[in-house]
Amino acid sequence: MKFNVIVTCDKGLEEICMNEIRQIINKDCFIYHPGAIYVKDVREEDIFKLNFLSRTIHRVILLLMEGEFKTLKDLRNKIRQINFKDYIEYNQTFAVECERTGEHNFTSVDVERTVGKVVIEHFFLKVGNRILVNLKNPDILIRVRVRHNRFWIGLDTTGKESLAKRNYRIYNHPAALKTTIACSMIFLANWNIKESLLDPMCGGGTIPIEAARIALNIPNRKFFMFERFKFMDLDKWKKMIESHKIRNIDYNIRGFDISPKHVEGAIKNAKSAGVEVKFYVADATKEPLDSDVIIFNPPYGIRMKNPRYVEKLYMKFCENAKKSNWKRMVLITASWDKFKKYMPNPKREIFCMNGDLPTKILIYEK
Ligand SMILES: C[S@@+](CC[C@H](N)C(=O)[O-])C[C@H]1O[C@@H](n2cnc3c(N)ncnc32)[C@H](O)[C@@H]1O
Known part of the structure; x- marks a missing residue:
């Protein structure tokens, strides 16, 4: 059919x-x-x-x-x-x-x-x-x-809950990124599993956790509404799920956050998602950001902190990023003009809706 x-x-x-x-x-x-x-x-x-x-x-x-x-x-x-x-x-x-x-x-x-x-x-x-x-x-x-x-x-065919809901989040960060957007950013970064990946403002860990799940080939979930469709050959589905293999490979994925509470939450989320990621309490404006690929979702100054705080954060982050060794950097923000003030000329920018918030994904190459 x-x-x-x-x-x-x-x-x-x-x-x-x-x-x-x-x-x-x-x-x-x-x-x-x-x-x-x-x-x-x-x-x-x-x-x-x-x-x-x-x-x-x-x-x-x-x-x-x-x-x-x-x-x-x-x-x-x-x-x-x-x-x-x-x-x-x-x-x-x-x-x-x-x-x-x-x-x-x-x-x-x-x-x-x-x-x-x-x-x-x-x-x-x-x-x-x-x-x-x-x-x-x-x-x-x-x-x-x-x-x-x-x-x-x-x-x-999916079910009441969108596939974006992965069901591993034990710790709910107040500004958690949608998992599907996190994965789109990982794909836009053209990340290769052999390359190191760093999220320098990782919050509850969505980006590093999704990257690790991609690396290990862990599926989103195993129960879908099509399993109730009597007009489909569900034996094919059973065979697919039985033959699915989780990869056994090493990867280098890290996450920083300035807040010990969020880092603790990210560790819990990673455990619940079945992956190992190295999370550290670190200041992304000071700690070297050496990694092949950097992917992150900084505060926008809209949901979390006041705009002046964010402007200063972006300025200091960009100063640090310019000194660090990386190949590609992808970020999402609703305050893209502020970020571009300190790091102009992204290679590409993509407008997208983060829920009901207009945002841009900025892609840089060094
Ligand atoms: C929008 S949230 C990230 C949410 C995350 N992507 C998630 O899905 O849970 C931004 C994070 O940046 C962190 N942050 C702010 N300033 C920082 C800094 N200087 N260094 C590291 N992290 C910082 C905040 O603590 C916050 O958790």
């Missing part, structure tokens, strides 16, 4: 995600809308692989229908053409979640209710039973995205 899928990711980082998709399943893909990538003609094992092996994907949605619509009634009539019983068993529960962008005379809850009624009606007419809704823990999660006069609807 072949499917079309929509892969969701961080807005602004679609190119990096598309590179990862091409690498994992060797399929071409294109940006469908910000934060969403379209991949045509994928096999079920490709869906398993994307969920299991990717680092930058949020969700993989198996597309049921897409197109234009005028009114909610029109949308309902279009969705009525989907043969839901090909994908959902009569005794499975389901839920519908909708995200909406644009001006409409209905809400996303109205869309959820409408689609829910269509599914119930479909089972009543075609199978003769009343399929049950379970909003908390459904067997099947139908996702609908409405963008202005366009929509898509599909089955979430």
Whole structure:
């Protein structure tokens, strides 16, 4: 069986995600809308692989229908053409979640209710039973995205929780970086496992921990919603998971933070994530930053400290970085102009959304 899928990711980082998709399943893909990538003609094992092996994907949605619509009634009539019983068993529960962008005379809850009624009606007419809704823990999660006069609807193959949620964080740093953005930065740094990597302001350790998990080939998680899809050959999935090998290699990954509390938290997180990373209490404006690759997420002066503190921090950090030995440096900040004042001319800069905060990833080469 072949499917079309929509892969969701961080807005602004679609190119990096598309590179990862091409690498994992060797399929071409294109940006469908910000934060969403379209991949045509994928096999079920490709869906398993994307969920299991990717680092930058949020969700993989198996597309049921897409197109234009005028009114909610029109949308309902279009969705009525989907043969839901090909994908959902009569005794499975389901839920519908909708995200909406644009001006409409209905809400996303109205869309959820409408689609829910269509599914119930479909089972009543075609199978003769009343399929049950379970909003908390459904067997099947139908996702609908409405963008202005366009929509898509599909089955979430990932699950209620995005793949960005890795479930190893015991210590929650107040400004923790999203794991998928951390991995995108690691890919943008073109880091080779043989090279040393340093995060000089590591907080709860997201970047070093994600890098170590990439080095060791540790998957994000092992449980996904597609395991409840009776229309897929799940034996292929069982074989994939059984044959997956964790790499046994040495790597040189370090993290510094000025706060002993965060360093202690990072050590706990690394242990929970199943990796060893060397974390140190150190001041990134003073300690030599000698490492092949430097990847970090400094304070932005927006969430954590006042802007003047950050300006001084950036100035002193850049003075130290200029004296240190490194090859490539990648950072993310919402105060990119301040950073570029002290280290102008990055090789590349990428605008991306860090949650609802506009940020830039700056890439430097020495
Ligand atoms: C945005 S947070 C990093 C969050 C981290 N990426 C995570 O996911 O948990 C920035 C960190 O920089 C640290 N920091 C600030 N000034 C520093 C300095 N001079 N040297 C080292 N770390 C510093 C802060 O303690 C804070 O934990």
